[in-house]
Amino acid sequence: MATELRPNYDTFARLAQGAKTVSCGCTPKAHSRYCDQNLTRGANLKATMVRTADLAQRERHASCMNSIACEQSREAFAELFEFFAPRLKSYMQRLGANESEAEELVQDVMITVWRKAGMYDPRQASVSTWIFRVARNRRIDAQRRTSRPELEPDEPMLQPAPAEQPDAAVARGQLEEQVRAQMANLPEEQLVLLQAAFYDGLSHSEIAETYGIPLGTVKSRIRLAFMKMRGGLDAPT
Amino acid sequence: MTENAIPYSALYAAYAAGTLDPGYALLVETQGALRQDVRRAIAMSEAAAGALLEAEAAAPMAANALDRAFAAIDALGPVAAPSRTGTPDDADEIGRLPAPLAEAVSRSVAAEGWKSPRRGIGRLRLDMGSAAEVELFRIQPGASVPRHTHGANEYTLVVTGGYSDGTGSYGPGDLSLKGPDDTHTPVGDEGEVCYALIVRDGALRLTGMIGVMQRILGH
Numbered sequence: 001m002a003t004e005l006r007p008n009y010d011t012f013a014r015l016a017q018g019a020k021t022v023s024c025g026c027t028p029k030a031h032s033r034y035c036d037q038n039l040t041r042g043a044n045l046k047a048t049m050v051r052t053a054d055l056a057q058r059e060r061h062a063s064c065m066n067s068i069a070c071e072q073s074r075e076a077f078a079e080l081f082e083f084f085a086p087r088l089k090s091y092m093q094r095l096g097a098n099e100s101e102a103e104e105l106v107q108d109v110m111i112t113v114w115r116k117a118g119m120y121d122p123r124q125a126s127v128s129t130w131i132f133r134v135a136r137n138r139r140i141d142a143q144r145r146t147s148r149p150e151l152e153p154d155e156p157m158l159q160p161a162p163a164e165q166p167d168a169a170v171a172r173g174q175l176e177e178q179v180r181a182q183m184a185n186l187p188e189e190q191l192v193l194l195q196a197a198f199y200d201g202l203s204h205s206e207i208a209e210t211y212g213i214p215l216g217t218v219k220s221r222i223r224l225a226f227m228k229m230r231g232g233l234d235a236p237t
Numbered sequence: 238m239t240e241n242a243i244p245y246s247a248l249y250a251a252y253a254a255g256t257l258d259p260g261y262a263l264l265v266e267t268q269g270a271l272r273q274d275v276r277r278a279i280a281m282s283e284a285a286a287g288a289l290l291e292a293e294a295a296a297p298m299a300a301n302a303l304d305r306a307f308a309a310i311d312a313l314g315p316v317a318a319p320s321r322t323g324t325p326d327d328a329d330e331i332g333r334l335p336a337p338l339a340e341a342v343s344r345s346v347a348a349e350g351w352k353s354p355r356r357g358i359g360r361l362r363l364d365m366g367s368a369a370e371v372e373l374f375r376i377q378p379g380a381s382v383p384r385h386t387h388g389a390n391e392y393t394l395v396v397t398g399g400y401s402d403g404t405g406s407y408g409p410g411d412l413s414l415k416g417p418d419d420t421h422t423p424v425g426d427e428g429e430v431c432y433a434l435i436v437r438d439g440a441l442r443l444t445g446m447i448g449v450m451q452r453i454l455g456h
Contacts, residue, residue, distance in 0.1 A: 045292060048291075049292055074310075086297060087290055090293045090294045102296070111306065111313070125287065126284070128287040128288065132286050136255035140255045156244040157246060157264075157412050175284060176287070194285055198282050198285045201250070201253075201255060222250070223244070223245040230281065
């Protein structure tokens with residue numbers, strides 16, 4: 001039977017319009033994953049973040065991508081599939097997909113990985129980041145009129161660009177190492193908030209509602225975590 | 238040397254996660270194309286998300302999932318070498334704009350076309366599926382954008398060239414925010430033509446005689 005190769009826009013559109021019916025602002029699925037298991041999930045995240053600092057695994061994945069691109073290696077694809085498909089499935093379910101929808105979307109993402117492996121550049125990002133972007137772009141393709149930004153007068157984008165430092169041309173790959181190393185050291189509470197903001201894409205207000213944390217605390221904790229990810233010298237505030 | 242501070246913005250996080258309104262996402266992407274500090278902040282945000290995907294719990298896939306994937310791969314046939322998607326538009330000016338913006342412009346030119354509210358000023362509405370109004374202005378050197386008050390907040394990002402108004406001079410990568418009560422007359426700086434990307438929450442209302450004529454003419 002023919003495999004549906006086109007992105008499953010309908011599913012994402014449905015997810016995008018999913019009503020937040022639970023009083024804390026979560027979708028029903030998010031509620032069961034977030035609120036009910038809040039503390040446990042935080043502890044799991046801390047433990048797994050320590051493991052993601054493993055460089056050998058990342059190099060292995062990059063090697064697989066290269067084999068797919070250069071030799072159309074099915075073995076390499078199978079290895080990436082085994083690692084990423086189950087994690088992508090969890091990601092899709094986190095966004096509200098049911099079992100079969102999640103399977104379909106994962107197929108779609110992994111086929112794209114096969115097709116576009118030639119565009120992967122290991123100097124720019126890890127395979128995980130690259131594959132996340134493929135999945136994330138599916139989300140974007142189908143969503144319209146999504147979350148409105150919370151913009152503030154001291155919005156960094158409004159500041160003039162700082163003068164270029166001579167050694168400021170840090171390749172993205174080095175930046176990635178730095179981010180991972182710092183994340184492995186973050187306390188649970190900051191990791192959970194980073195995940196909510198950068199991965200699930202909740203607004204500050206949504207995070208405050210979901211976790212029952214004051215809005216100001218959400219902002220300052222995420223700002224602190226971002227500064228730590230940046231590493232280097234912390235600018236005095 | 239103190240490293241350049243890259244302050245945190247909720248925009249980068251939402252952008253990385255894919256939940257940012259498409260108009261604002263275009264703003265982030267375009268400014269990122271012009272400024273290294275924004276690029277780095279985006280890269281950091283996406284790297285964090287990539288690490289979190291790795292840390293994700295593994296939900297078991299169906300037993301035949303890999304077989305299905307291979308069947309789909311077989312149906313694809315040989316993989317073509319990746320080709321750069323060139324902008325179909327042949328105007329050199331547009332082709333030099335950052336890629337996501339150039340692509341949006343090509344789409345919108347095909348759909349709606351440029352309007353010229355005044356001599357020396359071009360205005361193109363970009364259909365991003367955004368809740369905000371997204372437009373690209375083309376401002377000739379010395380041309381002034383008609384005086385207007387804004388019904389809401391308006392973000393203006395200079396992509397090429399520059400403009401000046403009562404509050405200062407703005408060049409590529411500079412983003413300015415004007416509130417509902419601000420009135421200003423941007424004037425294109427001498428030199429390169431100024432392309433400015435604008436994201437606006439609410440309808441732009443024009444004041445003065447030009448505004449009256451615009452409303453009568455239905456612009």
